[in-house]
Structure formats: C-alpha cells, structure tokens
Amino acid sequence: MKDTLGPMAQGSRTAEVMEAIRRRLATRALAPGERLPSIRRFAGVMGVSPSTVVEAYDRLAAEGVIRSRPGSGFYVVGVAPSLDLRAPGPQRDRAVDPFWVSRQSLDAGAEVLKPGCGWLPPDWMPQTALRRALRQLARAPDALLAEYGSSLGPPRLRRILARHCAEEGLEIGPDALLLTPSGSQSIDLVCRYLLRPGDTVLVDDPCYFNFQALLRVHKVRIVSVPFTASGPDLDLFAAALAEHRPRLYITNSALHNPTGGTLTAQTAHRLLVLAGAHDLTVIEDETFAALEPEPSPRLAVLDGLERVIRIGSFSKTLSAAARCGYVAGPPDLIAALTDLQVATNFGGPSPIAAEIVAAALSDGSYRKHVEGVRRRLSRARKEAAARLADLGITPWLMPRGGFYLWCHLPEGRDAADLSRAALRETVVLAPGNIFSPAQTAAGFMRFNVSQMPERAWQVLAHVLAEPPDRHG
Amino acid sequence: MKDTLGPMAQGSRTAEVMEAIRRRLATRALAPGERLPSIRRFAGVMGVSPSTVVEAYDRLAAEGVIRSRPGSGFYVVGVAPSLDLRAPGPQRDRAVDPFWVSRQSLDAGAEVLKPGCGWLPPDWMPQTALRRALRQLARAPDALLAEYGSSLGPPRLRRILARHCAEEGLEIGPDALLLTPSGSQSIDLVCRYLLRPGDTVLVDDPCYFNFQALLRVHKVRIVSVPFTASGPDLDLFAAALAEHRPRLYITNSALHNPTGGTLTAQTAHRLLVLAGAHDLTVIEDETFAALEPEPSPRLAVLDGLERVIRIGSFSKTLSAAARCGYVAGPPDLIAALTDLQVATNFGGPSPIAAEIVAAALSDGSYRKHVEGVRRRLSRARKEAAARLADLGITPWLMPRGGFYLWCHLPEGRDAADLSRAALRETVVLAPGNIFSPAQTAAGFMRFNVSQMPERAWQVLAHVLAEPPDRHG
Structure with a gap:
C-alpha cells in the first residue's frame, strides 16, 4: 500500500508508526539498546511508505526515545540497569x-x-462463584472493606487453608500460615529471608521459567538437575548436593511445570533423606495441585514442614485476578517472613481479594467446578x-x-x-x-x-x- | 487469686497460660531469643499460682517452643535469622x-x-462507593475477574492516575506508570532496582518508621537529616550529600509523616538543585496528598520525573483493604521495575482490587467524601x-x-x-x-x-x- 495521501493523512500515518513503536517499547518487544526494524522492513509491516517511517523515527529520535547511529540504524535509548535481570554470559536469544x-x-x-x-x-474459571462472592462482599462489615487487617492475612482464608492441609494429613497451627499477594511473592519472601548473593540454589531442568527470573534477582548461582517422570534424577540430585552445597531447592509438586511429571512416594522419601543429610531447605510449589485427579505424594506432608516450605496460590483454578498466595512453614520462619512482608509491603494480599477467594472456595459450586x-x-x-x-x-x-x-x-x-x-x-x-x-x-x-x-x-x-x- | 481448684481446672489453667504465651509469640510481643516473663510475674499477670506457670512453661519447653537456661529463666526458641531486620548495634527497647x-x-x-x-x-472511608464498586464488578467481563491482566496494571486505573498527574501539571505517558500491590512495595521495588548493600540512603528525621524497616531489608546505611516545618534542613541536607554521597533520598511530600510539615516552593527547588549537583535520586511518597486542603509544592512536578520517582497508594482516603499502590517515573525505570515485578510477583496489584479502586475513585460521591x-x-x-x-x-x-x-x-x-x-x-x-x-x-x-x-x-x-x- 502506497502513501498517495495529502499532508494531513501523511501526518496521521506518521503518528501511527510512532505509536506502533511506542507500543513495542511499552511491551518490551523492543528493549533498551535494541536496534529498531529497518526503515524498509517496518514500512512493509505498517503498509506505509519508507519516508513515513523515516519521519516517525526522526521524531522519536528528537523526543529522545530512540537514537540514530550513523550507518547502522536506530536504537532504543536506555540506561544500563543497576540490576541486570538477564542471564549472565553471552546475550541470549x-x-x-x-x-x-x-x-x-x-x-x-x-x-x-x-x-x-x-x-x-x-x-473456564468459576465466574458464578466469583460474582456471588463480590455481591456478598458488597454487604460485608465496614472494617473488612477498609482496613489493612491482620499481618498474617485474613483469618477466614487461613482457616480454609489449614483445613485443606489437615485433610492431607498435615496438621498445622494458625501461626504456620502466611498469606501473600501471590505464589511468586511467597517464593520471593522465602528467598529474601534465606538467601545471600552467591548462594547456590537447585532447580529442576526443565523448571518453571520464572523461578530463574526470580533467582536472578537474588544474585544466586542456579544449579539444575534433570527432572524425570517421577521427580528429579536422584543420583544427579545427590551429586549436586555433594558438589555444590545448595542452600535451597525449589520445585513444583503435584503436576510439575512444564513436564507434568509427578513425584512417586519413593522419590519423595529419598529426596527428603538427602535433604536432611545435607541440611537443604526445600520450597515445594503446589500451584497446580487442585488440577490433580488424586493427590500425589507431597514433600511438605511427608516432612511435616520441618525443612519443606509449602507455597501456592489460587490463580489456576479460581482467579488470577484475585492475586493471593500463601506460605506454610515452621512458625519461626513464618514470624520472620511476616516482619519481612510488613517491612516491604505493610501486609500481605488485598484483604478484599482474599475474602473473595475465601467466599468462592466456600461456595457450594466450587468443588463441582474444579x-x-x-x-x-x-x-x-x-x-x-x-x-x-x-x-x-x-x-x-x-x-x-x-x-x-x-x-x-x-x-x-x-x-x-x-x-x-x-x-x-x-x-x-x-x-x-x-x-x-x-x-x-x-x-x-x-x-x-x-x-x-x-x-x-x-x-x-x-x-x-x-x-x-x-x-x- | 489462688489456685484452689481440682486437677481438671488446674489443667485448663495451665492450658490458658500456655495459650497466653503462644498468643504473645504469634503477635511477636515475645520474639525469638527473648526471655519470658518470670514465673512469679506471669503468675500475677494471669492470676494463677506460680506452680501453674511452671507447669505451663515446662510443657512449652517439652514442645520445643521455649527453652530453659538454668539459673536464668525461660527463653523463646528461635534460629538466628539470616536476615536481621532489627537495627544494628545494641538491642533497642x-x-x-x-x-x-x-x-x-x-x-x-x-x-x-x-x-x-x-x-x-x-x-470514615467511602463505604457507599466501595460497595457500589463491588456490585459493579460483579457484572464485569469474565477476563477482568479471572486473568492476570497487563504487567503494568489495569489500564483504567492507570488512566485515572495519569489524569490526576496532568491536573497537577505533570504530563506523563502511559509507560511512566506502574501499579503495584502497595505504596511500600513501590518503594521496595525501586530500592531493589537502585540499591546495593552498603549504599547510603538519606531520610528525614523524624520519618515514617517503615522506611527504616524497609531500608534495613536492603542492608543499606541510613543517614538522616532533621526535618523542619518547611522540609528538610537544607544546610544539613547539603552537608550530608557532600559527606555521605547517598544514592537515594526518601521523603513524604504533601503532609509529612509524622510531623505534618509541608515543603515550601523554595525548599523544593533548592533541594532539587542539590540533588542534581550530587546525582541523587529521590523517592517522593505522596500517600497523604488527598488529605491536603490545597496541593503544596511537589518535587515530582517540579522535576518532571527526571530524578524524582513518585510513589503513592489509595490506603488513606479510599481503602487499605484494596492494597494498590503506584510508581511514576522515567519510562526506562518503569520498564525495568515491570520486569522486576514480573520476576518477583508475576504482576502487580490484584486486578480485582485495582478495578474497585478505579470504580470508587470515579464514583460521583468520592470527591465529596474526601x-x-x-x-x-x-x-x-x-x-x-x-x-x-x-x-x-x-x-x-x-x-x-x-x-x-x-x-x-x-x-x-x-x-x-x-x-x-x-x-x-x-x-x-x-x-x-x-x-x-x-x-x-x-x-x-x-x-x-x-x-x-x-x-x-x-x-x-x-x-x-x-x-x-x-x-x-
């Protein structure tokens, strides 16, 4: 498509091209330091003339958003961050x-x-239960809609979680559970408390990609062990413990992400024996547990929350828009994480969101929905x-x-x-x-x-x- | 009051004392490592005989919750945390x-x-608007109630915030605003991105106490400058910049916490000139802005978000149970903080909570309420x-x-x-x-x-x- 338009239309085409670039910058499809598409290529993508793209790039350069390097094109302006979240070593694809x-x-x-x-x-989510929960909440006491609430998170949802744990054979007190704004933030809190830069952390290979992103924030060394259909390869796991002395192991239980593998009872038991022998702390992320047909062996249950910290959220079967996660662990650790969460967030999840989760989980329709x-x-x-x-x-x-x-x-x-x-x-x-x-x-x-x-x-x-x- | 009761009642008295200690542990009225009240004193507090307290302490010791040190009483068991959130130096009161x-x-x-x-x-909070917002949300599209949503946070609330900024004379693009789970977490994100252990950070004296708790998590040195009725004492501020080369200054604008002081235009301008000369980044926390009778000078507006990062929340005039904060800053910084927030929280505030905030802020009654x-x-x-x-x-x-x-x-x-x-x-x-x-x-x-x-x-x-x- 050619530009055969008057100056007004030409101007709005230029604005469109500028907007398209801005959108790519906002979504990080174009990152600081990266080269912009060539004039000719982007003209093709946008269906405009090359001169329109030249005009758009020049204006963005005048705004300081991008910068021209003579002979080599246009680049996204950007400072080098103090905290480099990308993998070390050569730039990845x-x-x-x-x-x-x-x-x-x-x-x-x-x-x-x-x-x-x-x-x-x-x-696919329980819309009816969520909407009923919202209408219920519209009639809740004033304090619930306006106050920060307890530093451990709303008691109603903590009671429901404690009951779920008890049904699995994990009896925990109310001081063993902390609510957080998400499963990721649960892991982040534990990492902030336990890890120091330079520590080594063990993960599965493959593992949930955000574990790596999160661990990079903590500046720790990541060591990975191949994951089999029944859990991590225990020979290699033992070798990694002996060689790298990791402080922490982070894994998914129930349905492993991404493989869909499941711990067997034997693997779970042997893994915990190894963890005990090497004083390894384990974070068991049970985010996908509700999607299991029947419960598989759980490290937290076997271990009784001595060296295993359980984390999870309600994002996969209830609502990812509620944003509520939890940590279950030894009361000492929970008390320390509570202080840490007060210092960095002045509390946990949105009490309103946590009440919606509690109400939807208690809704008669929820079990059938799942x-x-x-x-x-x-x-x-x-x-x-x-x-x-x-x-x-x-x-x-x-x-x-x-x-x-x-x-x-x-x-x-x-x-x-x-x-x-x-x-x-x-x-x-x-x-x-x-x-x-x-x-x-x-x-x-x-x-x-x-x-x-x-x-x-x-x-x-x-x-x-x-x-x-x-x-x- | 004396124990003149039978063995059954005696047992339930012991349980009461144990429960009272547990409650103090849960609320951190007693912290790990701390000495328990003496037998005699606690017997007085609880109105029981010393032997009941002895029995209760012994049982808690058998459970491993507390530990006796011969000749010196009972202490709360607790591992030394890897991350010490308390102030360095001698134990504070x-x-x-x-x-x-x-x-x-x-x-x-x-x-x-x-x-x-x-x-x-x-x-005192806008209960009618909040309840109306909840009922509205019960009729929202499916995606809004179930999905994670945009990594920058729900667009509707970001547009409202951008409009508020524009009304103050601070024109910002949509890529200059990131929503977060709270004002505290906004500061924490910026600190995680900008600070390294051992850096120096400047705060006001007095200042919001949680600034100190948060900065301790980051293991930075805290230097404080006396706050006057019109802002920080600028002579001492300049001296602190020259002597300590702080990386960051964190302050409250609008209504200073705890003093209620307000920056004058002259102080704000001089402060920014000093910040420019020393390459100091400033976090301006405007949490209390909505409570001002008329807007006072703002560092972020004067500076145009070049070296001033604005943070705030809706907890003081709308709802602390929504848990939603924001950061406004240079797009480069916002892009980096967005990645950091994806890595550590897989997103920002509860989108449900953010929609409630947006709806309540847009409610016709809100301005009158404030x-x-x-x-x-x-x-x-x-x-x-x-x-x-x-x-x-x-x-x-x-x-x-x-x-x-x-x-x-x-x-x-x-x-x-x-x-x-x-x-x-x-x-x-x-x-x-x-x-x-x-x-x-x-x-x-x-x-x-x-x-x-x-x-x-x-x-x-x-x-x-x-x-x-x-x-x-």
Whole structure:
C-alpha cells in the first residue's frame, strides 16, 4: 500500500508508526539498546511508505526515545540497569528470555493467541462463584472493606487453608500460615529471608521459567538437575548436593511445570533423606495441585514442614485476578517472613481479594467446578496430543492432569525459531529453553491445551511447514 | 487469686497460660531469643499460682517452643535469622521497634484502641462507593475477574492516575506508570532496582518508621537529616550529600509523616538543585496528598520525573483493604521495575482490587467524601490539640491537613515508657523514637486524631498521671 495521501493523512500515518513503536517499547518487544526494524522492513509491516517511517523515527529520535547511529540504524535509548535481570554470559536469544514470554502473554492484545501462557481462559474459571462472592462482599462489615487487617492475612482464608492441609494429613497451627499477594511473592519472601548473593540454589531442568527470573534477582548461582517422570534424577540430585552445597531447592509438586511429571512416594522419601543429610531447605510449589485427579505424594506432608516450605496460590483454578498466595512453614520462619512482608509491603494480599477467594472456595459450586475443569482438561489433553502427533510433535509424557503438554518437536526443529515465526502471526508459544537452565531443551515446546483455538493450530502447522532456514 | 481448684481446672489453667504465651509469640510481643516473663510475674499477670506457670512453661519447653537456661529463666526458641531486620548495634527497647508498633496495630483485637496507627477508622472511608464498586464488578467481563491482566496494571486505573498527574501539571505517558500491590512495595521495588548493600540512603528525621524497616531489608546505611516545618534542613541536607554521597533520598511530600510539615516552593527547588549537583535520586511518597486542603509544592512536578520517582497508594482516603499502590517515573525505570515485578510477583496489584479502586475513585460521591473527611479531620485536629494541651502535650506544629499530630510530651516524660504503660491498658501509641533514625525523639509522640475515642484519652491521662519511675 502506497502513501498517495495529502499532508494531513501523511501526518496521521506518521503518528501511527510512532505509536506502533511506542507500543513495542511499552511491551518490551523492543528493549533498551535494541536496534529498531529497518526503515524498509517496518514500512512493509505498517503498509506505509519508507519516508513515513523515516519521519516517525526522526521524531522519536528528537523526543529522545530512540537514537540514530550513523550507518547502522536506530536504537532504543536506555540506561544500563543497576540490576541486570538477564542471564549472565553471552546475550541470549530474545525468544528464550523468560521476561519476553511473560510480558508477551500478560500484555497480549485481544487478537493474540497464547498457547504458551500459564493459565486457563477466563470462561473456564468459576465466574458464578466469583460474582456471588463480590455481591456478598458488597454487604460485608465496614472494617473488612477498609482496613489493612491482620499481618498474617485474613483469618477466614487461613482457616480454609489449614483445613485443606489437615485433610492431607498435615496438621498445622494458625501461626504456620502466611498469606501473600501471590505464589511468586511467597517464593520471593522465602528467598529474601534465606538467601545471600552467591548462594547456590537447585532447580529442576526443565523448571518453571520464572523461578530463574526470580533467582536472578537474588544474585544466586542456579544449579539444575534433570527432572524425570517421577521427580528429579536422584543420583544427579545427590551429586549436586555433594558438589555444590545448595542452600535451597525449589520445585513444583503435584503436576510439575512444564513436564507434568509427578513425584512417586519413593522419590519423595529419598529426596527428603538427602535433604536432611545435607541440611537443604526445600520450597515445594503446589500451584497446580487442585488440577490433580488424586493427590500425589507431597514433600511438605511427608516432612511435616520441618525443612519443606509449602507455597501456592489460587490463580489456576479460581482467579488470577484475585492475586493471593500463601506460605506454610515452621512458625519461626513464618514470624520472620511476616516482619519481612510488613517491612516491604505493610501486609500481605488485598484483604478484599482474599475474602473473595475465601467466599468462592466456600461456595457450594466450587468443588463441582474444579471437577468439571479436570474432566474438560482430560479431554483437551487427549485431543491436543492427537493433533500434535499429526504435526510430528509428541508429548514427553502424558500427564495425569493439568493443562500442559511438554513436547518433543520434530527432529531438527528449533523451538525458539518457531516461536519467533509464530509471534509474527500473533501467537505466543513457550519454547523449551526458557524452562531449561542448562539450555538443553531447544527441541521442546510447552503447550497449554486450554489455550489452543483453531487459529493456533493453523499457525502452528504453518510455521512448521516453512523450512527451518526461513526462520532466524 | 489462688489456685484452689481440682486437677481438671488446674489443667485448663495451665492450658490458658500456655495459650497466653503462644498468643504473645504469634503477635511477636515475645520474639525469638527473648526471655519470658518470670514465673512469679506471669503468675500475677494471669492470676494463677506460680506452680501453674511452671507447669505451663515446662510443657512449652517439652514442645520445643521455649527453652530453659538454668539459673536464668525461660527463653523463646528461635534460629538466628539470616536476615536481621532489627537495627544494628545494641538491642533497642522493644517499644521503639517499628515492627512491634506495626504488628500491634495490624493484629490488634477489637478491644484495642490505636491512636498510634496510620489509618482512618473504617466508618470514615467511602463505604457507599466501595460497595457500589463491588456490585459493579460483579457484572464485569469474565477476563477482568479471572486473568492476570497487563504487567503494568489495569489500564483504567492507570488512566485515572495519569489524569490526576496532568491536573497537577505533570504530563506523563502511559509507560511512566506502574501499579503495584502497595505504596511500600513501590518503594521496595525501586530500592531493589537502585540499591546495593552498603549504599547510603538519606531520610528525614523524624520519618515514617517503615522506611527504616524497609531500608534495613536492603542492608543499606541510613543517614538522616532533621526535618523542619518547611522540609528538610537544607544546610544539613547539603552537608550530608557532600559527606555521605547517598544514592537515594526518601521523603513524604504533601503532609509529612509524622510531623505534618509541608515543603515550601523554595525548599523544593533548592533541594532539587542539590540533588542534581550530587546525582541523587529521590523517592517522593505522596500517600497523604488527598488529605491536603490545597496541593503544596511537589518535587515530582517540579522535576518532571527526571530524578524524582513518585510513589503513592489509595490506603488513606479510599481503602487499605484494596492494597494498590503506584510508581511514576522515567519510562526506562518503569520498564525495568515491570520486569522486576514480573520476576518477583508475576504482576502487580490484584486486578480485582485495582478495578474497585478505579470504580470508587470515579464514583460521583468520592470527591465529596474526601472533602468531608478533610473538614472532619480539621475539627478533630483542633479538638485533639486542645485536649492534649490540657495534658501538657503540645503539637510541634499545627498541620494543614491529615490525621497526625506530632507532639512534645511534658518535660521529662519518655514516650516509650508511656507507650508500654498504655499497651498494658490495650492502647497502642506511637512513641517518637520509632520515627527517629538518630533516636532523638524520646520526648515526642505521634497521635492519630481520628483514632482517639474517650477511653484513649482516659488511658493517656492515666499513664501520664503515674510518676515516671513507675514505668519500666
């Protein structure tokens, strides 16, 4: 499409190009220091003439947003941060940067599909219970709607959580539970309390990508151990304990993210014996527990919260918009984390949000809702696995529950390349290496079976049909 | 009262004593490492025989909660934390420990009065607007109730904030604003990004006590400058910049906490010139801004968010139960803080809570509500000042707005002593030295005029009537 428009329309085209660049800066699709698309290429993308792009880039440069380097194009202006959140060593491919995936998923427009994201679509969530909870809360006592509330978090939700723990055989007192604004913040609080820069932390390979992002904030050394279908490889786990003396091990129980693996009782027991022998503290993240068909062995239950700290949230089966997480651990630790949370947040989650969570969990419809989600996911996993097989993509294992399939790509295909190609067609994928501290999962991809409408399959088929050398 | 009861009743008395100790541990009235009250003293407090207390202490020791040190009594068991949140140097008096005050206020039972706390009573808050907002939200689109939402926070609230900034003459783009779970967390995020252990940070003396608690988490050196009625003492401020080369200055604008002082235009301008000359970054906390009768000079507006970072929340005039804060700053910084917040919290405030805040702020009744609160506070300040004068307590200045009076106690009276005595009568006060990094405010007390029902005055009169040597 050519610019054959008058000066007014020309001006608004320039504004459009400027706005498109600003949007990319805001969503970090373009990061500080990065080169802007070439004039010619971006003119093609925007359907405008190169002179319009030149005008837009010049104006952004005049505003100080970007800077021209003669002979080499335009670059995003940006100071070097004091805290470098990226991996050390050589600059990674942007498609394997965890932040890139998080922000592409969180900040995606309505047109973007997200088979790479970590949550269920909104219409899979218990909307009726949530809306009833909001209407109930509109009649709550004044204090509940206006005050900070207890430093440990609203007692009603803590009682519900303590009851859940007791049902699993984990009897804990009210001083063993702290509510927080999220599962991530639960881990962050524990890390702030336990870790010092330079400490070593053990994680699974692959593991939830944000564990790595979070640990980088704490400036610790990350050591990873391969994860098998039944838990971490215990021989390598033992060797890592002996060699690296890690302070902490962070893992997912119930349904491992991204693999969908599940601890066996034997692995859980042996792991705890090893942890005891090496004075290792364990964070067990049970974020996906509600999606399990039946409860699998839990480190926290076996250990009785002596060296295992349990964390979780309500984001996967209730609402990610409530933002409420928890930590269960020894009362000494909980007391210290409570002070830490008062110092850094003057309290925990939104008491209003925590009450909504408590009300929705107590709603008569919630248990049925979760059972329905499990059945629906079970069907969706089978259907997705079959369609993936048609594309030459095979699940590493067939999980007992949850919404993830961790898959081998066809021989020779690179997940980061495919993800970049899919993003050009507004589909966010989750390439294997964002989960792999050792960067050994370039041939893997994590799919969220609840987030794959027809167009996602079309784009996936399309990017797979292109020869590998076309990407890059 | 003597124990002349049978073995059953004796057993339940022991359980009561154990419960009383547990409660003190849970609220940190007794902290790890601390000595328990003597057998004889606690028997008096509880109205039981010493043998009952011995039995209770022995059982708690058998449970591993406390430990006996022969010849020196019982101590709370507790590991030395890796992260020591208390002030360095000699152990401070517990009544001047900021955590003690925060947690006594946050975790106070219904019977406890809190003239020392930092918020308005629930019935002063816009309950009608909050309840209307909850009912509106019960009809919101599915995605809003279930999804994480944008990494910068819900756009609706960010637009409202940007409009407020524009009304003050601070034009900012949407990429200059990040929503967070609280004002404290806003400061914490900036500190995590900018500070390194061992850096020096400048604060006012006196200043909001939680600034100190938060800075201790960051292991930085705290240097304080005396605060005058018109802002920090600029000569001493300049000297501190030259001598200590601080990386950051954290202050309250609008209505300074605890003094109620207000920056003059001249002080604000000179302060920024000094900051520029020493490459100092400033965090301006405008938490109390809505309570000002007219806006006072703001560093962020004068500076145009070049080296001043604005933070705030909605806890003082809307709801502390929503838990929503913000940071306004240079887009580069905001982008980095956004990544940091994704890494440590996978997003910002509860989107549900942020929508409630947005809806309540947009409610037709909100502006009138705030005007009403200001008028009511103006009366309450005058009345409280008059009654305090009767007790020999005089405000350091009469603030233009807000709910605090920072007061001189009668000659020779110690605020920590009086606070301990008042706490025995279930009234939480805020003794001066918790606000004073230099510990020069033992003769000051901060009163919240909105939290002083008749019994608070009686207890205050009563503890003042006791001779000073009775406390301790």
